[in-house]
Amino acid sequence: MSATRIDARGLSCPQPVVLTSKAIEGGAESLEVLVDNEVSRENVLRLAKRFTMRTSVREEGPDIVIEIKK
């Protein structure tokens, strides 16, 4: 099953978190969240932790990809 991809680049706080939260609550079990700054990375990781999901982070050029899995 392919991961749901959320492009949250350029969106201001708290929209990356809102989009991720909606996707998780909507039942997505595997997510890739694309962000372009450190604050969004911290916020999305904190959210995933509260949902007790596993996370990993990798860099793609100037962007940050956060993988979130059940």
Next chain:
Amino acid sequence: MANPFASRAGIVVVGCAIGIMATLLQYFGNPPNMGICVACFERDIAGALGLHRAGVVQYIRPEIVGFVIGAFLAAMLAKEYRPRGGSAPLVRFFLGVFAMIGALVFLGCPWRALLRLAGGDWNALTGLAGLATGIGVGVLFLKSGYSLGRAHPQKAASGYLFPVFMAGLFLLLVFQVTFTEGGPIFFSQKGPGSQHAPLLMSLVAGLAVGAIAQRSRFCTMGALRDVILLRDFHLMSGVAALLVAATVMNLVLGQFNPGFAGQPIAHTDHLWNFLGMVLAGLAFVLAGGCPGRQLFLSGEGDLDAGIFALGMIAGAGVSHNFSMASSPAGAAAFGPAGVITGLVFCLAVGFAMRERT
């Protein structure tokens, strides 16, 4: 790369540090219950530049300069300086204008609301209730897909503009230039604008707050918003720490005077205290940060946050020139009209800027 300030302990330390520095600045000369107030201090800057002529609130506050430059330096050192912009700048400008109009009806930004409460000014409670209400309304918009659109990377130099502008203001303060006879730069001879801690102390405190707030993402609006929207108490623990630290410091320094009536630079017009902060809170959510956070963001290269801050400075001019800013006597003649206009504007922005998904 680990950022210790982004932890729960980090944000609590930052909140305490801001509470302690603010009350000390008051002790060393800043106006009562106004050790740090972003709205009031931007209003004082607007007055110093002659954008309004309220003679008692004119001073170039070095704290504001320090916030921006401190955040700029911290972002540079942490390699987080990232110029970006283009997310509905004009909308953000007007959000800033109306945020200031609302804040000056209450007489303070969220930081000062906390500091007023910490000083025993119970009128802050209606203001904070209004702030929470406005943020609650804003959260409904966020949930229904509100967005001002994406910001895009900008050229490196564009992000220097706002910190350089602040450095320019600082030079005007140091050299106290008089541009015309009886003209700006204005410096209050009496009233809150004449009350200030020593220049260097204010600047250093501002730089320190700017740096640690940039690292920790401290935001008063974000604190309430995250609790309402996400049940996330991370930022709120920093805000609570600020309140506790400032209260303790005020008790120690003899600056705690509980009551409703006769509080410094405050009024007891509860309805407009409440509604003024409803407007401010809603405008902050729609713009994505409290006035302090907007300054820190503008320091790290967020051009849209810089536009919001300029909107607030312009809004201070509007507020005082058009009799919207309150005084200790209560709401001014056109304060209610300004608040209602602002609420209509913010609701229109909230409804119009929803994205269908």
